[in-house]
Amino acid sequence: MTLDKTQAAQALADIDQSRRYSSSLYSYGRASPYLIIAGLMWLVADLLMQFSSLDKALIWPVVSLVGTAAFVLLAMTQTGKPPKGSSPVKRGLFWRFMLVWLAVFAFMVATFTIFGLSDGRQEHSFIGVFFGFSYVAVGVFMGWRMVVIGVALAALSMAGFFYVHDYYLAYMGVVGGGALIGSGLWLRAA
Amino acid sequence: MSGPDEIIHQSTRLKLMAALRGLPPGERVEFTRLKAILKATDGNLGAHLTALEKPGYIEVTKDFVGKKPRTRVAITRAGGAAFDDHVAYLREIIDG
Numbered sequence A: 001m002t003l004d005k006t007q008a009a010q011a012l013a014d015i016d017q018s019r020r021y022s023s024s025l026y027s028y029g030r031a032s033p034y035l036i037i038a039g040l041m042w043l044v045a046d047l048l049m050q051f052s053s054l055d056k057a058l059i060w061p062v063v064s065l066v067g068t069a070a071f072v073l074l075a076m077t078q079t080g081k082p083p084k085g086s087s088p089v090k091r092g093l094f095w096r097f098m099l100v101w102l103a104v105f106a107f108m109v110a111t112f113t114i115f116g117l118s119d120g121r122q123e124h125s126f127i128g129v130f131f132g133f134s135y136v137a138v139g140v141f142m143g144w145r146m147v148v149i150g151v152a153l154a155a156l157s158m159a160g161f162f163y164v165h166d167y168y169l170a171y172m173g174v175v176g177g178g179a180l181i182g183s184g185l186w187l188r189a190a
Numbered sequence B: 001m002s003g004p005d006e007i008i009h010q011s012t013r014l015k016l017m018a019a020l021r022g023l024p025p026g027e028r029v030e031f032t033r034l035k036a037i038l039k040a041t042d043g044n045l046g047a048h049l050t051a052l053e054k055p056g057y058i059e060v061t062k063d064f065v066g067k068k069p070r071t072r073v074a075i076t077r078a079g080g081a082a083f084d085d086h087v088a089y090l091r092e093i094i095d096g
Helices: A005-051 A056-078 A093-115 A120-142 A144-163 A168-189 B011-021 B031-038 B042-053 B077-095
Strands: B058-065 B068-075
Touching: A005 A056, A005 A120, A005 A144, A005 A168, A005 B011, A005 B031, A005 B077, A056 A093, A093 A120, A120 A144, A120 A168, A144 A168, B011 B031, B011 B042, B011 B068, B011 B077, B031 B042, B031 B068, B042 B058, B068 B077
Parallel strands: none
Antiparallel strands: B058 B068
């Protein structure tokens, strides 16, 4: 069997398309449960902050701890024992996830300290915008759905900061958390 | 110039191998997801998987999630090497 240049070019184009499509679906499947957990954390914490009589200073730390535990369990599940004959690339992936999470947390603390943010609205909106644009950046490599999610999250966070006043926390919980949960389900269905 | 891999060269199998090669090493893909990627029927995909499994290019594992049967597919090292050789052959043709 011999191939001419046109057939070879067509085969390479098919390979490229299949690879990219498969890679996007894989990334969507991986990201989906993280988005759902983050969305639930956001929704629950902000609704409690807005409407409950619990100690407000404890709500986000407690929800963050529970959410982080869920992330850890999920990462352990996703980076479980590699199949027979696979390379050891997956080993250490769990710790990389944890380091990224820690780096993001440290970045937030450093930013709030430098800019002296003490108003919950500023912090909330900043976090929404930060994650929104992070998703856009990740989406450039992973697939267009992440870009759409990121733009929506950043835009809704900015809109909340400027236009929502009385029920700002409830708005951010429903809109931000809801957007992440919906996005996670959307990616899962891809 | 090395020759084409007669097993991988067939269009659906080529796309199937590309889809598997696009994932992190050792990662498995579910049958249903492969079907969606390749737009293939159950029977068609099953036949191509058998053709690739025979020479050891892929590994097919079957298990249950609850009561639901699940079939997953992963590319093997031999399959990855054969696929890379085939891609190199295609590039050589293009480069003349």
